[in-house]
Amino acid sequence: MQRSRLGAIALGTTALLGAALASPALAAPDTDIPTFSEYQASAYQDADRQYIVNGDEPVGTTGDLKAYYDRMVEGSEEAIENGLVVNTVGGVDDRWTATEARNLTYCVSTKFGTRYADIVSAMDSGAQLWEDASAVDFIHVPAQDASCTTRNKSVVFSVEPVQTSQYIARAFFPSTPKRSRNVLIDDSIWTSGSWTPTNIIGHELGHTLGFRHEHTRPEAGTCFEDNSWRPLTPYDSSSIMHYPQCNGTSANLSMTATDRAGVASLYGA
Known part of the structure; x- marks a missing residue:
């Protein structure tokens, strides 16, 4: 077992966005953290066979999971001491170009059945935020809904149903390959109390724009993920991107003025 002197390494591949508001499991300072083999063995894989980390973020391959693990171990030794935060890949912002950001097309799978119209509405209101x-x-491109999978090249991403107890919904980052670019939504989105479908989907669409969980910042004091991000605003404990169970102060995942300032700084007002 490796040991961490300073920080916590998130073991929360099964951490939920919502259900029971359970915190991701964290290793306390000066405690053992798992080897990669142990970490991989405990990692949850969803219907697309992607590993899920940080509650609702997909990691595509074993190699990607190992790179994520290595960043966490390194980050637990060296947390950034210094808002809405954007994901970075190789030190570069993980974002859409201005042209791409104005044309984020998606389909909504008809496999949602009787909930199809509800998902269409929640996607619309979540995007509006x-x-x-x-x-x-x-x-939304309704003409593509009947063939709404990651293989559909007529849209940027797909919105599909999933049955899982591991998360309410999960999304992707702009750097995610097309084959893995989808938003998966479980039926528990309709029974999440004060977390409305609009705000849950708004949170997930924040990831699709490149935004990380706000609680990865050291100011949160818990739920550290890694250092692959750049701050856009001051720390916001009420951010739509901050899990309430990670010392967040929003009861309903609503969008804040700081969130709005952050997205405008990255994509223009």
Whole structure:
């Protein structure tokens, strides 16, 4: 077993966004953290065979999971001491170009059945949160709904149902390959108390724009993930991207003025 002197390494591949508001399991300072083999053995894989880390973020392959693990181990030794935060890949912001951000097309799978219209509505209202604050534009393409999978090349991403007890919903980052670019939504989205479907989907669409969980910042004091991000605003404990169970102060995942300022700074007002 490796040991960490300073920080916590998130073991929360099974951490939930919502259900029971359970915190990701964390290793306390000066405690053992798992080897990669142990970490991989405990990692949850969803219907697309992607590993899920940080509650609702997919990691595509074993190699990607190992790279994520290595960043966490390194980050637990060296946390950044210094808002809405954007994911980085190789030190570069993980974001859409201005042209791409204005044409984020998606389909909604008809496999949602009787909940199809509800998902369409929640996607529209969740997207509106970001659209009202910035120059991004999410565009539903109903003509593609009957063949709504990651293989559909007529849209940027797909919105599909999933049956799992591991998360309410999960999404992807702009750097995610097309074959893995989908938003998966479990039926528990309708029974999540004060977390409305609009706000849950708004949180997930924040990831699709490149935004990380706000609680990865050291100011949260828990739920550290890694250092692959750049701050856009001051720390916001009420952010739509901050899990309440990770010392967040929002009861309902609503969008804040700081969130709106952050997306505008990245994509324009």
